[in-house]
Amino acid sequence: xxxxxxxxRPPIAIPxxxxxxxxxxxxxxxxxxxxxxxxxxxxxxxxGHLDLIERGSKIFDELVVAILRNPxxxxxxxxxxxxNMLEAMTSGFDNVTVETFDGLMVDYALSVGATAVxxxxxxxxxxxxxxxxxxxxxxxxxxLETVFMMPAEKYSxxxxxxxxxxxxxxxxxxxxxxxxxxxxxxxxxxxAHKFENVEQAERTAPEQKAxxxxxxxxxKS
Ligand code: PNS
Numbered sequence: 001x002x003x004x005x006x007x008x009r010p011p012i013a014i015p016x017x018x019x020x021x022x023x024x025x026x027x028x029x030x031x032x033x034x035x036x037x038x039x040x041x042x043x044x045x046x047x048g049h050l051d052l053i054e055r056g057s058k059i060f061d062e063l064v065v066a067i068l069r070n071p072x073x074x075x076x077x078x079x080x081x082x083x084n085m086l087e088a089m090t091s092g093f094d095n096v097t098v099e100t101f102d103g104l105m106v107d108y109a110l111s112v113g114a115t116a117v118x119x120x121x122x123x124x125x126x127x128x129x130x131x132x133x134x135x136x137x138x139x140x141x142x143x144l145e146t147v148f149m150m151p152a153e154k155y156s157x158x159x160x161x162x163x164x165x166x167x168x169x170x171x172x173x174x175x176x177x178x179x180x181x182x183x184x185x186x187x188x189x190x191x192a193h194k195f196e197n198v199e200q201a202e203r204t205a206p207e208q209k210a211x212x213x214x215x216x217x218x219x220k221s
Pocket of ligand 1: 104133
């Protein structure tokens with residue numbers, strides 16, 4: 001019977017001898033895997049960063065979130081805190097890892113075998129700085145491509161700097177960062193949150209005060 005015109009037919013299995021089968025990959029050529037780094041300060045990591053990591057993980061084979069170790073900056077979070085937060089945030093992506101680096105970003109990219117750098121552009125205001133950085137990095141390392149991606153519109157006004165500022169002034173940051181980050185930021189801002197329950201903090205605070213008093217008395221005597 002004649003097959004209908006648009007009928008999808010199952011593929012015909014052609015038997016291939018095992019010797020040829022084992023060499024078929026040579027005809028197709030080597031599989032090119034693209035490894036990218038996503039460098040930044042991530043102080044703290046935000047929902048915007050997570051959005052970009054998710055997008056990057058879909059187009060690159062491997063994505064390394066690379067936290068800059070910058071001794072000149074006075075960050076809110078230590079590098080290891082930021083690393084722990086990012087690791088927890090990205091644990092669901094099997095092609096994403098978190099590392100730290102110092103020195104030139106292009107040197108780090110080269111050292112891990114990355115051929116692309118992922119950066120996010122939220123608005124035109126980001127573009128000038130990002131363009132300058134991308135062109136300078138290209139000058140330093142012509143083999144490294146910068147790939148710009150846009151986070152979801154709802155994150156276009158979001159930045160780590162604003163999250164820090166809002167938190168420092170007592171504003172709510174819950175919709176801006178993942179819950180585990182919000183918790184860590186709250187702990188930073190309010191020492192009482194360092195204790196599992198407030199009662200413990202209340203009990204310990206007077207004890208610490210008494211300790212300080214007795215220390216200063218000893219010093220004077
Ligand atoms: O999250 P940020 O602060 O915008 O990230 C900036 C970062 C870390 C990507 C940039 O400062 C950087 O790459 N620093 C490493 C030093 C370097 O390579 N400088 C030359 C840039 S052209």
